[in-house]
Amino acid sequence: MGRKVILATCALNQWALDFDGNLRRILKSVEVxxxxxxxxxxxxxLDVCGYGCADHFYESDTLLHCFQVLKELLESPxxxxxxCDVGMPVMHHNVRYNCxxxxxxxxILLIRPKMLLANHGNNRELRWFSPWNKLGIVLFLIPDFETVPFGDGVLSTNDTCIGSEICAELWNxxxxxxxxxxxxxxxxxxxxASYHELSKASRRVSLIRSATSKSGGIYMFANQRGCDGDRLYYDGCAMIAVNGDIVAQGAQFSLEDVVRRIHVSSRIPCHRVKVDFSLSESQDVYFPSHEPIEWRFHLAEEEISLGPACWLWxxxxxxxxxxxxxxxxxxxxxxxxxxxVYSMCHQICQAVKNGSAQVLExxxxxxxxxxxTPKEPRELCGRLFTTCYMASENSSQDTCNRAKDLAAQIGSTHINLNIDxxxxxxxGIFSLVxxxxxxxxANGxxxxxxxxLQNVQARVRMILAYLFAQLxxxxxxRPGGLLVLGSANVDESLTGYFTKYDCSSADINPIGGISKTDLKRFLQYCADKFKLSALHSILAAPPSAELEPLRHGHVSQTDESDMGMTYTELSLIGRLRKISKCGPYSMFCKLIHMWRETCSPSQVAVKVKHFFRMYSANRHKMTTVTPAYHAENYSPDDNRFDLRPFLYNTLWNRQFRCIDExxxxxxxxRQEALLSFQPYTAGTVHSETKPCSSRTIVLHKTQLPTPDCIKCMHARLVQTVLDILTIIKTGQ
Structure with missing residues (x-):
């Protein structure tokens, strides 16, 4: 007969080095x-100290404060x-472990160190921790001179057995x-501490389902939530699986600090730590069967409206x-x-409406x-959000109207000014000197x-943005200042299609890891969900920096013509460069196959070489890029994620030579293949009444088949098929 156990997993909005705040949130989750x-x-x-401590893990203070928090947790009623199962760094024999x-x-029943560390993408765990690679359990002397089990073990209670995995170990x-x-x-x-990327949730759910579908049992998944103090947003998704079915699901995006899920359910030998404790009640004969739930995955455009908005908040x-x-x-x-930002205000109002005292505070x-007390998103947006259209003599009236209309619909405080x-x-200063x-x-x-001249305009806008943000x-x-938001997408960062220290330079950038293609889908989603009709004209207009003179009052400069490729092409190139790890030559070899219907090999070569020239010449801009929300695996952010040089030989001599060869x-x-299609014997006369006289195709090195030759060949093929069908039908 089965046993009923009640288990709790949670998603906490922890903050790196906020030991007191992290302690409060842990205690709150235990209380619930x-x-x-x-x-x-x-x-x-690592919920005691926060996952994103980075090089603070090297500091003895971090370890000290973690043990101080642990002491308070142990003594709390x-x-x-x-x-209780909490995470923190632990030093054992002068080696630091993620435990x-x-x-x-x-x-303390057991200290279980992480055995398989995450060391790719945004993760650098091997920089701060060592993996535990010993078998079984050793004894660990904690600061108050008590020895506790330390190592690869499981808990054996009176009624069940519990084992631990830590984050990346599931993905191994x-x-x-x-x-x-x-x-x-x-x-x-x-x-x-699994951070958000577009459509990543489906991979998590698949792995967790499979973890129990083969050998049975229960799998509990807890995750961090919120901005830990860096570019990453941890998106929760706490869940419980039973025998391959998801039976409890936590929200993927939330403004709450503590979100929990409670559920009722049923080689080398693992070293068992005996615990005189039961997860089930012996008197309870009520044993419900688990009920699978259907996991609802967000579309990419929904995730953009939720993840970056929670990160901003x-x-x-x-x-x-x-x-x-x-x-x-x-x-x-x-x-x-x-x-x-408007989506952020929408979520805040919804959370307040649902009775969240924490969000209201x-x-x-x-x-x-x-x-x-916020009543509706537009009103809240007017209090939290200021937008500013900075016109120049090169700006069109259309873009001014589009900015004004959108600001009016979302309710932001809108400023119009001229930078000329x-x-x-x-x-004038330059000319004087x-x-x-x-x-x-355009003027010669x-x-x-x-x-x-384009860069001067862009940099003036950056200076004015910070001036207005401060004052x-x-x-x-009114008291306080404003954070300046950036708006350069991931594709522009790839090519460096922005001015260094211009209005794309800001405090934070919610779209810096999102492609132009996904942003267009997101705007269409917002137009439908939030009834923002101003977005339709924005989506219809070709992207333009509007830094060059207008022609007859209209924009002549477009982003895609400046970059020499479309945003769709850039998105694919970015994925090949980072995710598929392609250099110029291997990228060319892949693209001549992928673009074979639209581009010749020479056209592909031009695009590949143009991209790598732009990429390498502008790579230095990534050293100063605004911290951006991480959403794409091909992000070029050099600070943490994309560890490539910023000084290149932009000629790419050998690489481009291989492409040319x-x-x-x-x-x-291709030319030889075309020449292999030859006409009939020379001298054959073509006409509608007199087809080619020769019945054999001969190779001719200097002449390609004429249209009349091809007609004859087609007619003979049809006649041959008819002859065969006649023979079959008559039995001859």
């Missing part, structure tokens, strides 16, 4: 778990009579849960600032950033009004002059 009758509480990875500390009634082909399941472990826990409420300022150009990118703190006076003043005045290309200037609330008699080879083969 106990109130629901749970006998085991599982938290996310909230943690009694429930097995789970499992305790009950003021006694040799996951520990395989051996544990074969050795009779019935409950597997996973404490994770965490950043705003923790930064102590009073809102955001965005240079709103009326294009897809800046409009996407504006819509993400945070809103009141940000706006500086203890009596304020500032631009002319800067150029050098005696020369640069001209746009060189390429160098043209680019310099616009002061001018209104392959283009020549393919061209020769």
């Amino acid at each position: 778990a106990r109130s629901r009758g749970a006998r085991y509480r599982l938290g996310p990875e 909230v943690t009694q009579d429930i097995i 789970r500390v499992i305790f009950l009634n003021k006694k 082909p040799r996951s520990p849960h395989v051996d544990m399941g074969l050795d009779g472990v019935e409950i597997i826990t996973n404490s994770s 965490d950043y705003l409420r923790r930064s102590g600032q009073a809102g955001f300022l965005l240079p709103l150009s009326g294009g897809v990118d800046s409009s996407s950033t504006a819509c993400i 945070d809103v009141r703190h940000v706006v500086g009004n203890a009596a304020y 006076m500032a631009v002319k003043a800067i150029l 050098t005696g020369k005045l640069p001209q746009f290309r 200037g060189s390429t160098r002059e043209n680019i310099a 616009s609330l002061w001018a209104q008699g 392959q283009v020549t080879t393919l061209s020769t083969l």
Whole structure:
């Protein structure tokens, strides 16, 4: 007969090095778990100190404060009579490990170090931790001179057996849960710090389902939630699986600090740590069967509206600032950033409406009004969000109107200003010193002059954005300052199609890891969901920086013509460069196959070489790029994710030579293939009444088949088929 156990897993919004805040959130989750009758509480990875401590893991202070928090957890009455599972770094024999500390009634039952570390993409665990590669259990002396079990072990209670995995171990082909399941472990826990990427949730769910579909049992997954203090957003998704079915699901995106899931359910041998404790009640004969639930996956455009918005809210409420300022150009990118802020306001209002006291307290703190209660997103957006259209003589009235219309529909405080006076003043200084005045290309200037004049406009906008962010609330008699938001997408970062230290330079950028293609889908989603009709004209307009002179009052400059390729092509190239790890030659070899219907090999070569010239020449811009929300695996962010040089030989001599040689080879083969299709014997007369006289095809090295030859060949083929059918029908 089965046993009923009550287990609790949670998603916590922990913050790196916020030891007191992290302690409060852990205790809150334990309190909620106990109130629901749970006998085991599982938290996310490194929830005591926060996952994103980075090089702070090297500091002895971090270890000290973790043990101080652990001591308070052990002594708290909230943690009694429930097995608690928390994460923190532990130093053993002068080696630092990423550990789970499992305790009950003021006694540490087991310290389980992580055995398989995450060391790819944004993860650098091998920089700070060592993997545990010893078999079984050793004794560990904790600071108060008590020895506790340390190592690869499982808990054996009076009624079941519980084993632990930590985050990346689930993703490994040799996951520990395989051996544990074969050795009779019935409950597997996973404490994770898995960050959000578009459509990543489906991979998690698939792995967790498979973990119990083969050997049975229960799998508990806990994850961090929120902005840990960096570019990453941890998206929760706490869940419980039973025998291959998902039976409990936590929200993927939430503004709450503590989100929990409670559920009732049923090689080398694992070293068992005996625990005189039961997860089930012996008197309880009620044993419900588990009910599978259907997991609802978000579309990519929904995830963009939720993940970056939650990330922005965490950043705003923790930064102590009073809102955001965005240079709103009326294009897809800046409009996407504006819509993400509006989505943030929408989620805040919904959380307040649902009775979240914590979110309401945070809103009141940000706006500086203890009596304020947000009623609807537009009204809240007006308090938190300022948009600014900075026109120049090169700006069109269309983009000005699009920015104004969108600002009106989302409710932001909107500013219109003109930057021409500032631009002319800067150029006047240059002219005074050098005696020369640069001209746009349209007015006879060189390429160098043209680019310099565009950059002056972009950089003036950055200076004005920060000026208004710092002082616009002061001018209104309101306290606080604003965070400047950036709006450069991931594809523009790949090619460096932006000005260094221009209005794309900001405090944070919610769309810096998102492709143009996904942003367009996101705007269409916002137009439908939030009824923002202004987005239709924004989506219909070709993307343009509007930094060159207008022609007859209309925009002549477009992003795609400047970059020499479409955003769709850029997105594919970015994935090949980062995810498929392609250099110039291997990328060319893949693209001549992928683009064979639309581009010749020589055209592909031109695009590949053009991309790598732009990429390598502008790579230095990534060293100063605005910290951006991580959403794509091909992000070029050099600070953490894309560890490539920023000084290249932009000629790519050998690489481009290999491409050229392959283009020549393919061209020769193609020509020979065309020449192999030869006409009939020379001298044959073609006409409708007199087809080719010869019945044999001969190779002719200098002449290709004429249309009349091809007609004859087709007619003969049809006649041959008819002859065969006649023979079959008559039996001859």
